[in-house]
Amino acid sequence: MMNVTDIRINTNFCNGCAICAGVCAYGILDLGSEKKAMVKPGAEKFCSNCGLCEAICPKGAIQVNYENAGRVPDFSTERCPTTREMGLLITTRRSVRDYKKMSVPKEIFEEIFDIIRYAPTGMNGQSVHWIVISEPDEVAALVSRVIDWARMVIKTQPESVIAPILPVFVSAYDQGIDKICHGAPHVVIAHSPAENPVGFVDAIIAMTHLDLIAPSFGLGTCWAGIVQGALATSPTIRESIGIPENHAPHYAMMIGYPKYTFKRAPKRNSPKITWK
Structure with a gap:
């Protein structure tokens, strides 16, 4: 109804x-x-x-x-970030692959999600769901399952686009090195009903908001591509972390406190723009 x-x-x-x-x-x-x-x-x-x-x-x-509407934040006395501040946030954001052995308090996650629920969605569908793997042991278990998936792909699907790079991750894991989640204490997964035609776009926009807001909390992030590859093709792994059968996983992200501080922004290509 x-x-x-x-x-x-x-x-x-x-x-x-x-x-x-x-x-x-x-x-x-x-x-x-x-x-x-x-x-x-x-x-x-x-x-x-x-x-x-x-x-x-x-x-x-x-x-x-309407039903399920959350609270409305009051920013009436605040100002929007300046162009300089937004530029600083975007250009200094880096992918973090080295994390401190510190957990992020649940209250911090709750504050982050309270902000990024305002990320735009198609027709304001607000269909994005989140799973936070909050225990480091559970992250390690996910990494183990992803490695098992990688071994399977290498053996049975050598023609797969991703197969040539998987031995690097498996070899590192066998030497006690986690190159799947890089020792991150937490992993966040965005998913939505599979029937939603714009669910993937909605989730990526929301995940990008998470990526950009995280540094303001002193956190670092990294998009977990290998984890997403496993989630997209393995019903067993999806089930193991609680993604409903009728939902599609859209991406995974590592998150935690960075071990190192980046001192400067690296080079990037000039914008590729066609003016009409």
Whole structure:
């Protein structure tokens, strides 16, 4: 059963500016006969819960309520980061493959996820689910299962695109070196219902937000490509970490406190842009 969004408009506050109607992607709002905002009859069912109308109303006359909506943070006294600050955050972010033997408190993860739940999603579907492997022993168990998968691929699927590089990881593991998760204390996996056509894009956007916010908490991250390769092709590994059968894993990320501090940004290619 579909839950219909509850859109409430306080006409005492509404000044009839119609900005809300203009930003609504689905044409749900309009001005009534008294030049006050109104919901078109029966249109609530088309609402995506994006909340743009509520966020943009200059008089605070609109409230959008729906099931499972989390708290709304108050940043009214804050300013947005400057271009310099955003540039610093993006250009100094590095992939971290050496971690301190320290666990990240659950409260830190909760604060991070409370922020990145605002990452954009297709039609505001908000379909991204998260699994946090929080115990280092469980991360080690995941690494072991990924290595078993790698051995299988090397033996039975030598034509696989990924097969030529897997012996490097297996050989290192056999020597007691973890090149799968690099000793990270935690791994985060994003997944969503497999039927969602934009689930992968939504998850990658959300994962990128995680990647960028992590350094502000003193954390380092690294996209776990080999783990994702195993998750994508091994139902056994997906089941072992609790991904529902009807969900698709979209990516995995290592996270923890960096062992080393990067001193400067490395070189990168110049932008490849075609101007029309």
